[in-house]
Amino acid sequence: xxxxxxxxxxxxxxxxxxxxxxxxxxxxxxxxxxxxxxxxxxxxxxxxxxxxxxxxxxxxxxxxxxxxxxxxxxxxxxxxxxxxxxxxxxxxxxxxxxxxxxxxxxxxxxxxxxxxxxxxxxxxxxxxxxxxxxxxxxxxxxxxxxxxxxxxxxxxxxxxxxxxxxxxxxxxxxxxxxxxxxxxxxxxxxxxxxxxxxxxxxxxxxxxxxxxxxxxxxxxxxxxxxxxxxxxxxxxxxxxxxxxxxxxxxxxxxxxxxxxxxxxxxxxxxxxxxxxxxxxxxxxxx
Amino acid sequence: xxxxxxxxxxxxxxxxxxxxxxxxxxxxxxxxxxxxxxxxxxxxxxxxxxxxxxxxxxxxxxxxxxxxxxxxxxxxxxxxxxxxxxxxxxxxxxxxxxxxxxxxxxxxxxxxxxxxxxxxxxxxxxxxxxxxxxxxxxxxxxxxxxxxxxxxxxxxxxxxxxxxxxxxxxxxxxxxxxxxxxxxxxxxxxxxxxxxxxxxxxxxxxxxxxxxxxxxxxxxxxxxxxxxxxxxxxxxxxxxxxxxxxxxxxxxxxxxxxxxxxxxxxxxxxxxxxxxxxxxxxxxxxxxxxxxxxxxxxxxxxxxxxxxxxxxxxxxxxxxxxxxxxxxxxxxxxxxxxxxxxxxxxxxxxxxxxxxxxxxxxxxxxxxxxxxxxxxxxxxxxxxxxxxxxxxxxxxxxxxxxxxxxxxxxxxxxxxxxxxxxxxxxxxxxxxxxxxxxxxxxxxxxxxxxxxxxxxxxxxxxxxxxxxxxxxxxxxxxxxxxxxxxxxxxxxxxxxxxxxxxxxxxxxxxxxxxxxxxxxxxxxxxxxxxxxx
Numbered sequence: 001x002x003x004x005x006x007x008x009x010x011x012x013x014x015x016x017x018x019x020x021x022x023x024x025x026x027x028x029x030x031x032x033x034x035x036x037x038x039x040x041x042x043x044x045x046x047x048x049x050x051x052x053x054x055x056x057x058x059x060x061x062x063x064x065x066x067x068x069x070x071x072x073x074x075x076x077x078x079x080x081x082x083x084x085x086x087x088x089x090x091x092x093x094x095x096x097x098x099x100x101x102x103x104x105x106x107x108x109x110x111x112x113x114x115x116x117x118x119x120x121x122x123x124x125x126x127x128x129x130x131x132x133x134x135x136x137x138x139x140x141x142x143x144x145x146x147x148x149x150x151x152x153x154x155x156x157x158x159x160x161x162x163x164x165x166x167x168x169x170x171x172x173x174x175x176x177x178x179x180x181x182x183x184x185x186x187x188x189x190x191x192x193x194x195x196x197x198x199x200x201x202x203x204x205x206x207x208x209x210x211x212x213x214x215x216x217x218x219x220x221x222x223x224x225x226x227x228x229x230x231x232x233x234x235x236x237x238x239x240x241x242x243x244x245x246x247x248x249x250x251x252x253x254x255x256x257x258x259x260x261x262x263x264x265x266x267x268x269x270x271x272x273x274x275x276x277x278x279x280x281x282x283x284x285x286x
Numbered sequence: 287x288x289x290x291x292x293x294x295x296x297x298x299x300x301x302x303x304x305x306x307x308x309x310x311x312x313x314x315x316x317x318x319x320x321x322x323x324x325x326x327x328x329x330x331x332x333x334x335x336x337x338x339x340x341x342x343x344x345x346x347x348x349x350x351x352x353x354x355x356x357x358x359x360x361x362x363x364x365x366x367x368x369x370x371x372x373x374x375x376x377x378x379x380x381x382x383x384x385x386x387x388x389x390x391x392x393x394x395x396x397x398x399x400x401x402x403x404x405x406x407x408x409x410x411x412x413x414x415x416x417x418x419x420x421x422x423x424x425x426x427x428x429x430x431x432x433x434x435x436x437x438x439x440x441x442x443x444x445x446x447x448x449x450x451x452x453x454x455x456x457x458x459x460x461x462x463x464x465x466x467x468x469x470x471x472x473x474x475x476x477x478x479x480x481x482x483x484x485x486x487x488x489x490x491x492x493x494x495x496x497x498x499x500x501x502x503x504x505x506x507x508x509x510x511x512x513x514x515x516x517x518x519x520x521x522x523x524x525x526x527x528x529x530x531x532x533x534x535x536x537x538x539x540x541x542x543x544x545x546x547x548x549x550x551x552x553x554x555x556x557x558x559x560x561x562x563x564x565x566x567x568x569x570x571x572x573x574x575x576x577x578x579x580x581x582x583x584x585x586x587x588x589x590x591x592x593x594x595x596x597x598x599x600x601x602x603x604x605x606x607x608x609x610x611x612x613x614x615x616x617x618x619x620x621x622x623x624x625x626x627x628x629x630x631x632x633x634x635x636x637x638x639x640x641x642x643x644x645x646x647x648x649x650x651x652x653x654x655x656x657x658x659x660x661x662x663x664x665x666x667x668x669x670x671x672x673x674x675x676x677x678x679x680x681x682x683x684x685x686x687x688x689x690x691x692x693x694x695x696x697x698x699x700x701x702x703x704x705x706x707x708x709x710x711x712x713x714x715x716x717x718x719x720x721x722x723x724x725x726x727x728x729x730x731x732x733x734x735x736x737x738x739x740x741x742x743x744x745x746x747x748x749x750x751x752x753x754x755x756x757x758x759x760x761x762x763x764x765x766x767x768x769x770x771x772x773x774x775x776x777x778x779x780x781x782x783x784x785x786x787x788x789x790x791x792x793x794x795x796x797x798x799x800x801x802x803x804x805x806x807x808x809x810x811x812x813x814x815x816x817x818x819x
Contacts, residue, residue: 025744026728028664035660043661050651057622058644064625065640068561076563076788077627081818087570090619091612098608101658106601108660113597154348154740162346162743169346169742193434194527196592196667200733205663207593209528210433211521214594231592231667231735233427235434236354239738 029200032222036203038108115215118185126195126208129237133176140260146240147171170227175244179253180223188214199228220247312396314381317403321378328370333760335363340756343749348740356739357425364428369452370410375687376548377459380487386793387481389472389809394465402458409451416441432519432530436512446505453498460491474811481791485572486551489579493540501537528593535586543582549686553639556689557621559787560636561628567620568818574613581610591662600659607657634708638689641716649677670730676723696784700799701777707769714762721755790817
């Protein structure tokens, strides 16, 4: 009887699932990569497993609180000390649930760690408090800092209403640009302290640690503008070094890259020819 | 109790007079009282910092603090709550209750007991004085990750020495608990007759002795990196900043069980008492506690899934972390089975124990979610984590402490407290703590990082809700202070047994208030059956 009640309650909750899954003000985003959808799937699976366990366990607790009250004349059963059978059951069932959760999680983990066969590689360096991006093998590199509109509004007593600022604290001066449907490999390091590069829509969060080069990858399937933030406390302005990524078509990416390379050349041109090498190597060491 | 030991010896409570009673205290009850009052004071100080945090986060934009000072609030809130409030509260409860529960006249090492308490005010004076140094108080998070923590100004050595002193205090407290439980039990009190609060504290004490030196080592290496040119964690000198995280969390994960295991013990005593039914599966509870303690040593890197560990490492730490759900589940099932077919009543200690049962379990669920490494990449360092550990620490550990205080306060003061006020405290706290922390799950999942002083505008609504909950929770704790004050000053006389429940511990065989020197003659439990086997 109790079981049937619990099942119908669970059914009701499951019916609400679609609404839950797509709204992002109180749940994890599904994101725009294969991996991010898998991660979202794992998240929802373990969430519903927890809900099911909660309904069962809290159900028994609430039933006990309502039924076995001294004020209702309940008399305690003093002989109920332990039961080996019951104790084995409630040890084995959790083990099975954990195996059910661990297997797909381990599979996803293996895929997330496979950074082979990347189409482009970007080296990301965390600074206090901005990000540096270097498109390996292209000569293109730049810093990406908080947009000036947000930066003015976020000063103490600025008098500027953050609601009037577009993408408050999430907009940058130079977003990262990557092609759609391409496997982008990220090489992350830190220049001063540890930072962490997170874009929820790609399900990528990896620490940028001085002295280390960490690897991560994503393959965005949808053209668009995606944002994230630094997620490792890195000092005073930790909250003010966002990440913005523009996913564009392959053609637009080629055009953007060419324009960036032109700009690098143009910057080097006014100087003497000997200086050109210095400029190129300077940008390469960024 | 089945034995007819009534302890009607006339206690000559020769209490030392004046301030000397407290400065030179060797009585476990006096030291326990000092620890508990200290913890309460720190709870309000750390709480005031938390209110500063919630004030700044009430709406987007920087209204009150410089971001650097905000980081100091975050860092010191954590250090004060962990080392100043929760841990001393447990040591205070251990001091008061362990001798009473094992039938001993006092703690085994009374002078060390005095020392371990009196170190604390000096440790926290050092820590808090750093607010007035050049560069301000430590602002790199309580986890002290280098290289960031090494950027601190003059606060740095003060913080390190404060942590050393807190560690020394904890280790001495732990030694005292172990020696008392191992050597001073009443005749016939076998280990498997120990009250569960003693059992969980015994295991906690071993965890403390195992890991506090590890923390001391880690912070000492920070100190030498900062002042003596070593490069333990400095990559430019061949060091490894990730190694600090491994060492820190090898301390840090057992530490979180140090904060929660004694709460398991208290709940394991209160639920049977007010269900009027012996604890279901006593032996399983002891073994589950020991299993959790063992597992706590092999799961530490789940705090570091994003540092770039090899796949095998990530998989190992994911699986070992998931295993913790099994003994923890056994505990929750046993508590539930204890209530099943019981005869329940809802006095304040039981109310707090029940809130613990529900809300700690919610923290356990989010813990299971966080164990799933691929999903953890999305949760790591967001408000989802903040929600998780506050669920296990506030309605977990702190409610466990409050349940214990409400359970034993009449035994300490000899007076019953104001039940109506206690129930108000319970309901306002329980509702507001959920308003405070539940929305933080949503914030984290929606993408709000932790330890940021300002946020993007889509996070405004839940932050406002959370801040309102925070202020209600914070100010409702004043009810607790009023209640304790009133109960210390007077009230209806408490009986020896205090509660109309099934209490089996030796503490209920002595008078209320417990005599200044109890069990000068040990009660003999030889041949006395316990209730739970």
